[in-house]
Structure formats: structure tokens, C-alpha cells
Amino acid sequence: MELTSLADLLDLQELDLQIDRLLDERQNLPELAKYKKAHEELGTLEHELGEAADSLRSLELDFDKSEGELEILEAKLKEHETRLFAGGMSGRETEHMRLEVESLRGQREAMEERVVRLLDTVDPAREVVTRLTDRKEEIEREKGRLEAVIKEEWKRIDAEVARKEERKLDAVKPIPPDLLEMYEKLRASKEGVAVGRFEGGVCGGCNMALSPAEKDEALSQDIPRCVHCRRILVA
Ligand SMILES: [Zn+2]
Incomplete structure (x- = not known):
């Protein structure tokens, strides 16, 4: 095997490793994790907001209904009081009317209390809806x-990857197909590093030393391989 081919492999591997790093960067942008978190938080918020809005709506309905009932009670009470004060009824009728007015006053008081109580709960419920809506808009x-940041980053990374792929087309040209095949197989099984520079008796792939005998044995092969990690050695 020609030494130039092996050296070319190192150049190719450098390009491949750069592409690996870019793809890794693409998958692990910090903004991606933040985006995922925001998406999840938005889902939770939408659910909470839906429930808070439902509960506010039912309180408001209850409030309107109670206010309407209070108005009816007040009108009825006024009418009865007017008739009672106008007089001209029999003793029995007057007593009946007096009891009726008394009962209506009791009902009015209870309804007034109810309206005040509802008003006290409607306001905080409305505040919850406002707070959740604000938070939802903020997250959105x-x-x-x-x-936008992710799209921009991906655009940049994809353009860089495309440039390196372009350079790879030239880088693979001088490499014989069988060597290229071995290189691709090794890359797949050895975390992307198929070729190690052999310097000072140490394999650049696994950083382990080869004894003089191992070195002689390895370098006598058509394609020198490290005895420890089986990576291709470039002397
Ligand atoms: Zn090795």
C-alpha cells in the first residue's frame, strides 16, 4: 500500500471528524433543550389556564345569577313593603304580608352575603387567569x-457540513476502494477514528505503545494495523 494513500486517509478522517462534530453540535444545541422545556411548560400552562378559565367562567356565571336573583328579591320585597305600608288589608292578610316581608328580608340578606362572597372569589380567580395568560405569552x-435561533444555527451548520462534504469528494479520490471500505467499517465501530498516526512507537488511535517486534510486524503488513485497537496506522 502506498504511503500517500494512508496519509490521505488521515486527511479524510479529519474531514469526517469535523462533520461528526458539526452533526453532534446540530443535535445538541443548548437552544434545543431550552425549546423542548419551553414546549413542555407551555403544554402544562395551557392545561392550567384552561382549568382556571373554566373555574372563573363558572364563578362569573354564578355571580351574575346571584345578582339577578338579588334584584328580583329586592323588587319583590319593595312591592310587598309598599302593600304592607299602604294598609287597607284585613288583620290576617296584614299578618301574612308581615311574615312574607320578614322572610324576603332574610332571603335578601342571605343573597347579599352570597354575592359578596362570590365577588371575593371572582377577583382572585381572574388574577390567576391573567397571571397564567401573561406567563403563557412570555413562554410563547x-x-x-x-x-429562530435554532433555524439560524442549523442553517449555518448545514452550510458548513455541505462545504466539508464537497471537500470530501476530492479527499476520497486518491484512496483505493478496498482501503476506503476498511476505513468506513473501522470508523463505524471505533467512534469515528479509523486511522491513528503512528509516532514514537505509539498508536495515535488508542495511545498504546507497540513493542519493536509488534511495530516491525505491523509495518510489514500491506495495510499496517495497530495490534491493540486494530486501527490503521499511518507512520
Ligand atoms: Zn491502537
Whole structure:
């Protein structure tokens, strides 16, 4: 095997490793993790907001209904009081009307209390909805911002990968097909590093030393391989 071919393999591997790093960077952008978190938080918030809005709506309905009932009670009470104060009824009728007015006053008081109580719960419920809505909008803005950053970063990385792929086309040209095949197989099983520079008796792939006998044995092969990690050695 020609030494130049082996040296070319090192150049090819450098390009391949650069591409590996770019693809790794693409998959592990910090913004991606943040985007995922924002997406999840948004889902939780939407759920919470839905429940808070439902509960506010039912409180508001209850409040409106109680207010309406209070108005009816007040009108009825006024009418009964007017008739009672106008007089002209029999003793029995007057007593009946007096009891009726008394009962209506009790009902009005209870309804007033109910309206006040509801008002006290409607306001905090509305605040919860406002707070959750604000937070949701904030997360949506953040998610949009992250999405833009990710798109921009991916565009940059993809362009760099394309440039390196282009250079790879030239880099593989001088390498014989069988050597290239061995290189690809080794790369797949050895974390992307198929070729080690052999310097000072040490394999650059696994950083282990070869004894003089091992070195002679390895370098006498058509394609020198490290006895420890089986990577291709470039002397
Ligand atoms: Zn090795």
C-alpha cells in the first residue's frame, strides 16, 4: 500500500471528524433543550389556564345569577313593603304580608352575603387567569425566539457540513476502494477514528505503545494495523 494513500486517509478522517462534530453540535444545541422545556411548560400552562378559565367562567356565571336573583328579591320585597305600608288589608292578610316581608328580608340578606362572597372569589380567580395568560405569552415569545435561533444555527451548520462534504469528494479520490471500505467499517465501530498516526512507537488511535517486534510486524503488513485497537496506522 502506498504511503500517500494512508496519509490521505488521515486527511479524510479529519474531514469526517469535523462533520461528526458539526452533526453532534446540530443535535445538541443548548437552544434545543431550552425549546423542548419551553414546549413542555407551555403544554402544562395551557392545561392550567384552561382549568382556571373554566373555574372563573363558572364563578362569573354564578355571580351574575346571584345578582339577578338579588334584584328580583329586592323588587319583590319593595312591592310587598309598599302593600304592607299602604294598609287597607284585613288583620290576617296584614299578618301574612308581615311574615312574607320578614322572610324576603332574610332571603335578601342571605343573597347579599352570597354575592359578596362570590365577588371575593371572582377577583382572585381572574388574577390567576391573567397571571397564567401573561406567563403563557412570555413562554410563547421565548419559544419563538429559540426557534429562530435554532433555524439560524442549523442553517449555518448545514452550510458548513455541505462545504466539508464537497471537500470530501476530492479527499476520497486518491484512496483505493478496498482501503476506503476498511476505513468506513473501522470508523463505524471505533467512534469515528479509523486511522491513528503512528509516532514514537505509539498508536495515535488508542495511545498504546507497540513493542519493536509488534511495530516491525505491523509495518510489514500491506495495510499496517495497530495490534491493540486494530486501527490503521499511518507512520
Ligand atoms: Zn491502537
